[in-house]
Amino acid sequence: MPAVLDVRHLSIAFPRATPVPDLSFTIEEGETLALVGESGSGKSLTALALMRLLPRNARLGAASRILFSGRNIAQLPEQEMRRLRGRDMAMIFQEPMTSLNPVMTVGRQIAEVLELHEGLSCRAARKRAAELLDLVRIPEAHHRLDAYPHQFSGGQRQRVMIAVAIAAHPRLLIADEPTTALDVTIQAQILELLDQLRRDLSMALLLITHDLGVVAQWADRVIALYAGHKVEEARPQLLFGTPAHPYTQGLLAASPRLRADYHYSDGPLIEIPGSIVSAVGEKGCPFAPRCPVARPACRAAMPPLLPQGDGHFVACPVTTLREAPHGHSVGL
Amino acid sequence: MHQFLRLSRVFARTLAHAVPTVIGIVILDFFLLRLAPGDAADVMAGESGAATEETMAALRSRFGLDLPALDQLLAYLSNLAHFSLGYSPRYNMPVSDLILQRLPSSLALMGVSLLLALVVGVALGVIMATQAGRWPDRLLSVLALLFYSVPSFWIGLMLIVLFSVKLGWLPSGGAGSIGTDATGLAALLDQARYMLLPALSLSLFYVAIYARLARAAMLEVRSQDFIRTARAKGLSPAAVTLRHALRNALLPVTTIAGVHLGGLMGGAVVVETVYSWPGLGRLAYEAVMSRDFTVLLGVLLLSSFLVILANVLVDLLQAWLDPRIEAAS
Numbered sequence: 001m002p003a004v005l006d007v008r009h010l011s012i013a014f015p016r017a018t019p020v021p022d023l024s025f026t027i028e029e030g031e032t033l034a035l036v037g038e039s040g041s042g043k044s045l046t047a048l049a050l051m052r053l054l055p056r057n058a059r060l061g062a063a064s065r066i067l068f069s070g071r072n073i074a075q076l077p078e079q080e081m082r083r084l085r086g087r088d089m090a091m092i093f094q095e096p097m098t099s100l101n102p103v104m105t106v107g108r109q110i111a112e113v114l115e116l117h118e119g120l121s122c123r124a125a126r127k128r129a130a131e132l133l134d135l136v137r138i139p140e141a142h143h144r145l146d147a148y149p150h151q152f153s154g155g156q157r158q159r160v161m162i163a164v165a166i167a168a169h170p171r172l173l174i175a176d177e178p179t180t181a182l183d184v185t186i187q188a189q190i191l192e193l194l195d196q197l198r199r200d201l202s203m204a205l206l207l208i209t210h211d212l213g214v215v216a217q218w219a220d221r222v223i224a225l226y227a228g229h230k231v232e233e234a235r236p237q238l239l240f241g242t243p244a245h246p247y248t249q250g251l252l253a254a255s256p257r258l259r260a261d262y263h264y265s266d267g268p269l270i271e272i273p274g275s276i277v278s279a280v281g282e283k284g285c286p287f288a289p290r291c292p293v294a295r296p297a298c299r300a301a302m303p304p305l306l307p308q309g310d311g312h313f314v315a316c317p318v319t320t321l322r323e324a325p326h327g328h329s330v331g332l
Numbered sequence: 333m334h335q336f337l338r339l340s341r342v343f344a345r346t347l348a349h350a351v352p353t354v355i356g357i358v359i360l361d362f363f364l365l366r367l368a369p370g371d372a373a374d375v376m377a378g379e380s381g382a383a384t385e386e387t388m389a390a391l392r393s394r395f396g397l398d399l400p401a402l403d404q405l406l407a408y409l410s411n412l413a414h415f416s417l418g419y420s421p422r423y424n425m426p427v428s429d430l431i432l433q434r435l436p437s438s439l440a441l442m443g444v445s446l447l448l449a450l451v452v453g454v455a456l457g458v459i460m461a462t463q464a465g466r467w468p469d470r471l472l473s474v475l476a477l478l479f480y481s482v483p484s485f486w487i488g489l490m491l492i493v494l495f496s497v498k499l500g501w502l503p504s505g506g507a508g509s510i511g512t513d514a515t516g517l518a519a520l521l522d523q524a525r526y527m528l529l530p531a532l533s534l535s536l537f538y539v540a541i542y543a544r545l546a547r548a549a550m551l552e553v554r555s556q557d558f559i560r561t562a563r564a565k566g567l568s569p570a571a572v573t574l575r576h577a578l579r580n581a582l583l584p585v586t587t588i589a590g591v592h593l594g595g596l597m598g599g600a601v602v603v604e605t606v607y608s609w610p611g612l613g614r615l616a617y618e619a620v621m622s623r624d625f626t627v628l629l630g631v632l633l634l635s636s637f638l639v640i641l642a643n644v645l646v647d648l649l650q651a652w653l654d655p656r657i658e659a660a661s
Contacts, residue, residue, distance in 0.1 A: 053563055086566035093564075098557040103579050103654055112575075113565050148655040164565065 004029050004172050004204040005050070005068055011061030012045050012054065012228075017280065019045055020228035027172065032198060032205040034219035034236075036212065036251070040276045042228035043208045047174045050206070051091050052081045069171065087117040090165035094177035096157035100149040106133070106160045107145030113167040132163040136193060155186035159193065166197055173198070174206045179214065191218050212255045216240055221311070224248045227279035227286035230305060234312040244314040246294075247272070247287045285315070293318045342651045346644045357636045358412065358629070362405050365625045371397050372421045375622045395421040395626075408629065417630040422622045427630040431612065435634070438611030441604070442596050444531045449538035450589060454582070456539070457546020462573065464551060472543065479540035484599050488533035488606040495529060502529055505608040530607040534599050538592060542585055549581035556580075583654055590646030594639045 003026040012020040020042040027033045035043045048054050050066060052073065066074040068089065073081065093099045101109060110132055111125035120128060126145065133141035136159040138152075149157055158178060165173055175194060179187035195218055198205045207219060215222050215236055222239050224232040224247065232245040243249045250272035272290055279286035284299040291298065295318060305315040314320050373391040377383035392398040396407060411418050417427035456472055463469040479487075496504035503526050553559065554577055562576040601613035608614070612631055619627040651657045 051564055053560065082566045082568060084566070085564055091564045093557060093561065095557050099561045101558040101562070101576050101580070102656060104576070112567070116566060150656050161561070164561070 003027060003067070004031075005066070005206070006070075007050070008065040008067070009061070009063045010046065010049060010066065010074075011064055012042070012049050013059050013061060014057055018228070020049070023225075023228060023230060025223055025230065025233070027204045027206055029171075029204055030198065030202045032195070032207055032218055032220045034207045034209060034215045034222045035225055036209060036215055036222060037225035038210055038251075038276055040227070041225040043225050044176050045228075046225075047091065047176045047206065047208055050172075050174060051085060051089060052076070052078075053085075053091075083117075086113050086165075086170075087168040088170055089172040089174065090168070090170040091174040091176065092158070092161045092165045092178050094180050096154050096161055096181060099161055100157055102149055105146050105148055106152070110160070110163050110167055113164055117168040128167075129163075132167055133160070135166075135197075136160070136163045138163075155182055155190060158182060158186075158190055162190075162193065162197070166201060166203070169201055170203060172204045172206065174208070176208045177210070178207075180209070180211070187214070194218075212240075212251065224251070227276055227282075229286055229302065229315065230313075231287065231315045232313065233305070235310075238310060238312050242312075244308065244312070244319050245287075245316045246291045246319060249319075250290075339648055339651055342647050342657075343644060346640075346647055350640045350644075353640065354633070354636055358409070358633055359405065361629055361632045362408065363401075365628060366401060368620075368623065370623050372623045372625070373397060375624075376422065391421070395419070397421075408626075412633075417633070418626040420624055420627045422619075422624045423627070427627050430615065430627060431630050431634055434610060434612045434615045437609065438600060438604070438613060441527060441530055441534065441609060441611055442593070442600055444527060445534040446538070446589065446593065446596060448531055449535040449542055450585070452535070453539045453542025454546045454578075454585060456543040457581075457585075458550055458573065458578065460543065460547040461550030461554065462569075464547075469547075476540040476543045479536040480544075482536075484533050484537055485602045485606050487536055488530070488603055491529050491533055492606075502526075504529075505606075530603050530609050533606070534596065534603045537599070538589075538596070541588065541592075545585050545588060546581060549584045550577055553577045553580045579653060583650060586646055586649050586653065590643050593642040594635070597635050597638070 005027040007026070008024045010020060010023045011018065019040075023042075023046060025033070035046065037043050045054070045058070049058075049060060049064075054060070060074055064074045065072050068084070073084065076084075100106065107126060107129050110129035111120075111122070114120045114125040114128050115122065118125075118128075130141050130145055133144060138144055138156060138159055144152075149160070152160060162178075173194075178194065179190050182190060191214060194205060194207075197203065207214070209215060219236050222232075222234060222236050223230055224239070224245065226247050232239065232243070232248045239248065240252065243252050253270045254272060274290035278289035282288060282299070284297075284301050285291070285294070285303055288294040288298045298318070303315050303317045305313045306317075306320065307313055308320060371392070372395065373388050376391065377388055389398070396404060399407070408418060417431065419425070420427050420430055423430055456476070460469045460472050492504045495502045506526055550573075559572060559576060562572045567575070597613065600611060601617055603609070604611045604613040605617055612634070616628060616631045619625070619631065
């Protein structure tokens with residue numbers, strides 16, 4: 001199956017830091033790829049880079065290639081990029097409360113995309129906007145077209161955002177922490193909606209999250225990011241069953257929700273000692289300063305991402321060696 | 333329908349606040365004006381060169397100037413209750429006629445000035461915000477500071493020197509060519525020629541304020557999440573700015589513009605004097621000089637009405653611009 005998105009050697013640099021030094025990954029048609037990592041791991045920046053919406057002072061590295069349907073869009077002129085945005089690739093954001101224009105009706109905000117990319121007339125766009133609101137399961141969609149965002153709940157606003165994003169049938173939908181700001185009950189509904197739309201519209205979905213529960217349930221494939229480096233990649237079953245990178249192991253151990261028999265009052269919550277800030281300026285593996293099994297060699301050069309079979313890739317020479325002294329118990 | 337109900341609620345609330353405000357203003361103005369030495373009879377006697385005690389007393393009793401202050405106030409309020417603004421001893425005609433003569437040209441001047449200030453100011457502010465930190469922004473910032481600091485009468489005089497005296501393009505004063513019988517478009521153009529310089533001198537100060545305000549508001553709005561959403565839709569920078577950012581940035585500007593209408597009338601006194609513009613501002617100035625307090629009270633009363641009306645309009649405008657504003661209880 002051809003890749004909708006093929007990212008090679010993506011690097012994002014600010015004047016004083018390089019939060020994403022060298023990242024490669026692909027998303028296939030109709031696939032849900034999850035990018036997980038803690039705050040500061042570069043996952044949101046990566047999403048913005050794909051849309052070419054990085055902050056003004058951020059730069060894409062010269063070697064970065066973002067192949068979208070086979071076409072490199074990393075250096076595409078802004079004017080051509082605008083034709084892709086909202087039409088072929090769309091994005092929804094973390095904060096549904098502030099991501100919609102407060103002084104424009106939701107109907108207009110959806111219709112705007114249709115008029116821009118599909119060339120629909122004002123009236124046709126309005127009709128289609130009502131259908132889209134209905135599609136994202138806003139009750140009485142026809143009557144809510146002229147309502148303003150403040151008249152919707154948080155979950156409904158995120159549904160409106162989804163309607164805006166899918167209006168022009170994008171091939172790739174990027175969802176940056178789409179449920180982080182929502183209630184747990186609403187989270188499941190929104191993710192289920194996204195998943196169904198992905199199947200119905202055969203879009204690829206790039207799901208960015210720090211919630212491992214979300215990943216376990218909805219992703220086809222997971223990439224764990226640490227300080228802009230891909231440290232592990234696998235199907236969720238593999239990643240959750242046999243996590244191989246010390247960072248992934250730590251992440252899983254620190255997620256009490258994933259263990260059915262566990263209640264947070266049973267004992268102290270587990271955390272990964274240290275902070276992601278320690279990765280700044282690290283020449284070798286960025287996780288080395290926090291890693292319980294790090295060796296001197298880890299600090300010299302970034303370990304390569306090596307295949308472990310069955311689509312499982314890990315960037316840790318210590319835990320993937322058979323004779324590793326600590327095995328799977330690391331960090332637990 | 334919903335929109336209409338919302339706006340009418342805003343209107344009713346403002347009206348309920350307006351009536352007591354106006355009555356308070358009248359009473360306060362009345363006593364303030366009595367603090368000035370002399371009255372209309374003194375000025376008229378002084379101008380005629382000589383007057384006997386008897387003529388003075390006759391003048392005073394004719395216009396009720398000899399009554400105790402409280403009686404004069406009650407008489408004035410009773411006049412108001414009958415929708416009369418009283419009678420001017422100096423112009424020898426009802427104050428309402430006098431004011432109605434001057435009102436249209438004053439309203440036109442203020443309206444054009446405010447509109448000019450808003451349109452030019454907001455446009456400059458948007459340009460400054462999109463160019464923030466670059467040389468067009470710096471240049472406009474310096475210009476705005478200049479217009480903000482220079483008094484309007486001086487700008488008025490300099491505009492006359494440049495456009496009327498040196499270049500001879502525009503008339504230096506008055507409100508229309510005398511003796512022409514132009515009608516329709518020609519008459520309008522003639523009036524526009526006379527209005528251009530006074531409106532410009534009156535509005536430059538406000539252009540500066542609105543430009544700076546709009547710049548700050550645009551910069552703030554531009555960093556908000558929904559602007560990123562608009563860009564992610566694939567909209568052009570112009571569409572993002574005009575359709576999404578501008579309307580949100582207009583809110584603080586309209587608030588301030590409503591407050592400015594009162595100040596604009598104050599500025600009109602000066603500018604109307606410089607350009608001998610036959611408006612209310614000059615009438616107020618002449619009324620002060622001749623101690624014609626009935627006229628002055630009338631002008632002040634009308635001004636307070638105008639300010640209140642402007643505030644109602646601003647409230648309505650804001651309710652229209654921002655759907656989140658509901659009529660508060």
